[in-house]
Structures are given as structure tokens and as C-alpha cells.
């Protein structure tokens with residue numbers, strides 16, 4: 555005889571990610587964790603993103619194992635990825651969001667013969683529209699803020715900083731961050747405006763405040779890493795679930811469940827695995843891995859400056875150079891290609907996690923994207939930071955990440971194992987979403 559709870563159909567979570575590489579990776583990892591708990595998941599992407607995901611990645615093979623997972627695509631008119639995040643934002647706001655709302659309304663919250671209407675909406679923390687929308691349709695909303703808690707908290711307090719007239723001159727007033735030596739230049743560039751009424755600043759602050767309207771907020775971080783800030787944040791956002799590092803969490807849950815499903819990696823570019831063969835022929839911890847993520851662009855001059863530094867350091871290096879990451883020239887300069895042969899190896903896109911965990915890698919020259927930072931922490935690889943924009947400057951100021959690579963790696967792995975805080979928080983999040991369903 556089946557019990558009452560067994561008769562209740564599984565929760566149906568609709569996930570709507572912001573279509574940039576780092577955000578997509580986090581959301582796919584979350585979708586996988588939900589699938590492992592037998593939730594039904596509808597993952598909303600544009601047709602453009604869908605094509606990228608199916609072409610380049612483990613996505614089809616991973617999700618084939620879960621009949622409860624489905625993509626729902628939205629027709630779009632998407633600009634090319636990679637060079638300007640500013641191109642993606644209007645495409646998402648003006649094209650994808652209205653179509654998403656329409657689909658949700660027209661299709662009974664994505665119900666189908668096999669699944670109930672959506673019971674919970676997980677939206678990227680960038681999507682300020684989600685708070686009004688979820689309220690209008692009466693759907694519980696969980697925001698997923700994929701960058702660090704410290705970065706979120708700085709945004710959250712922009713209003714206070716403006717009112718205290720601490721922008722743009724000095725920064726000291728963020729509760730929980732007193733011990734954190736933020737200088738003006740550690741804040742994202744748009745914080746450094748001289749105009750406190752600056753439109754971008756004001757709209758980012760307003761969007762960040764929407765978070766308080768969600769029923770819960772997920773962060774890809776862990777308590778040992780950002781504990782003091784998180785405990786202050788909980789005074790304003792009582793239901794925070796820290797479940798990171800989410801890429802490692804996925805691995806640990808697969809092992810625990812003895813699942814044969816593959817780890818999901820949502821690359822928009824094709825991985826060049828030849829770099830692993832090259833690393834195999836290098837001495838332990840002798841190689842610097844150089845990657846500036848999926849959005850950063852460099853000028854030809856910056857590129858050559860880095861290259862001279864690397865070559866003169868007499869250190870071996872593996873360098874990820876996306877073709878669309880170089881401005882003001884015709885692709886990769888020939889002298890750089892030629893001069894790299896002796897000491898280095900260039901690829902257009904690497905299997906980054908595998909690279910960072912390779913014994914030959916001893917350091918990471920990074921733009922300090924949050925995913926790259928967490929992946930480096932888990933692998934115990936010390937970082938040299940060249941922060942580029944957005945959260946990078948704040949991430950790169952967390953000096954303890956750089957100095958205590960091995961200790962941090964142990965903590966990061968422990969937190970996603972049974973009994974660790976991220977492990978426990980994921981179970982609590984799952985329990986909470988189930989409770990919304992009954």
C-alpha cells in the first residue's frame with residue numbers, strides 16, 4: 555500500500571538562467587542536483603543557447619539519465635556570445651523575458667501529461683523581473699545568485715553607501731565587511747562614478763533589493779569561506795542556502811548515490827583536450843594555467859605584455875585564448891604563436907576543472923571570475939589575479955584564498971560531503987521546495 559507522500563507527484567522546478575557561461579554552469583549543476591533528488595526540472599534557454607549546449611557538451615548525455623528533466627526553448631535573436639555582456643542583457647530583457655512570461659501563462663505553468671504545473675521558480679539573481687512576475691502568478695520564487703556573497707552584499711548596500719555619501723570617496727560602511735580592506739578601486743567600475751544618481755548604479759541597487767522578495771536565495775559559496783558576511787546577510791534574508799562549491803557538490807552527490815550519470819559541463823565553446831596530453835609531459839606543479847574566463851577581452855597590447863611576462867618568467871604555461879577575446883588586431887599575433895612553442899601551449903577553450911586538478915599545474919593566472927576562483931580553491935591551486943570587471947575586483951581581494959590554497963581546498967571538499975554545511979543546506983533546500991509542493 556502506498557503512503558500519502560508517495561502519491562504526491564514530484565516537485566516541478568522551472569529554472570531560468572542568465573545566458574552567460576559562468577551562470578549557465580551553476581544552473582546546470584543545480585538542475586543536476588535536483589534531478590538526483592527526483593524533482594521534475596524544466597530548464598529555460600534560448601534556441602541559440604540550446605544549440606551551443608547540445609553541440610559542445612556533456613549536457614545531452616548527463617540529462618538523458620533523467621526523464622524528469624526537459625529543456626524548454628525560447629525563440630530569440632541572440633547576439634554572439636563572448637565579447638560583450640552588454641549585448642546579451644538587452645536581448646534577454648527585450649526578447650527572452652516577455653516570451654518566457656507568455657509561455658508560462660499560455661502553457662499552464664509548463665504542465666504536461668507527465669508533470670504538474672511548476673511548483674517553484676528558480677531565477678538567476680540578475681533577473682529583477684522575477685520578483686514581480688512570481689508574485690503576480692503566485693509561484694514561489696527562489697533566486698540563485700551565482701557570484702560571491704561578498705559581491706552581492708556590496709551591491710546590496712550601494713544605496714546606503716550613496717546616502718552616506720561614501721561613494722565615490724571612501725568605502726567603510728558595509729556591515730559584515732569591516733575587516734575586509736575594500737578600496738575604491740576594489741569596487742566594480744560602475745561604483746566609481748562621481749554621480750550618486752548614476753542610472754546604472756541606481757538600477758543595479760534597485761535590482762539587488764528585489765532579492766528580499768524571494769522566498770529563498772541560493773549562493774554558490776560555503777560557510778567556511780564567507781561565514782561572517784553570511785550571518786549578517788541572514789538578518790535581512792532569512793532563508794539563505796549556501797550549497798557551493800556547486801561543481802564539487804555535484805561530484806560528491808554522484809559518488810554518494812553510486813550514480814553512473816556523467817558530470818554536467820555546459821561549455822559554450824568546444825574543449826581542446828590536447829592540452830591534457832601536453833600537461834601529462836610536464837613536471838609536477840611546473841605549469842602556470844592562464845585563463846580569463848568567458849567574457850573578458852584583452853587588447854593586443856595587454857596580450858603581448860602578459861606574454862612577455864610569461865616568457866621571461868621562464869615558467870611553463872598553458873594559456874586559454876578565445877579568438878573573440880582579443881580586440882584591436884587580427885586574432886592571435888604570429889610572434890606570440892611562434893614564441894610560445896618552446897615554453898607554453900595555447901588552446902581556445904580548456905577543460906578547466908580537469909586542468910586545475912592536473913598535477914603539473916602549480917598556479918593560476920586568473921581574471922577572478924567566481925567559478926574560476928571556486929574551482930581553483932577546490933583544486934588547491936594558488937592564484938595570481940588580474941581582475942577585469944564586475945565581481946572580479948572583490949573576489950581578488952579575498953587574500954586568504956591566495957595564501958592558504960591547501961587548507962581552503964580541504965574545507966571546500968569537506969563542506970559538500972555528508973555532514974558538511976553545503977551538504978546539509980542542499981538537503982534543507984530540497985526539503986523546503988518539497989514543502990511548497992504539498
Ligand code: UDP
Pocket residue numbers: 574575576577579821845846847848849850874902903904905906907922923924925926927929
Ligand atoms: N572555463 C572552461 N574552460 C576555459 C575557460 C573557462 O571550462 O577554457 C569555465 C570555467 O571552468 C568556469 C567558467 O568557464 O566554470 C567561467 O566562469 P567564471 O565565473 O570564472 O568567469 P566568467 O566567464 O563568468 O567571467
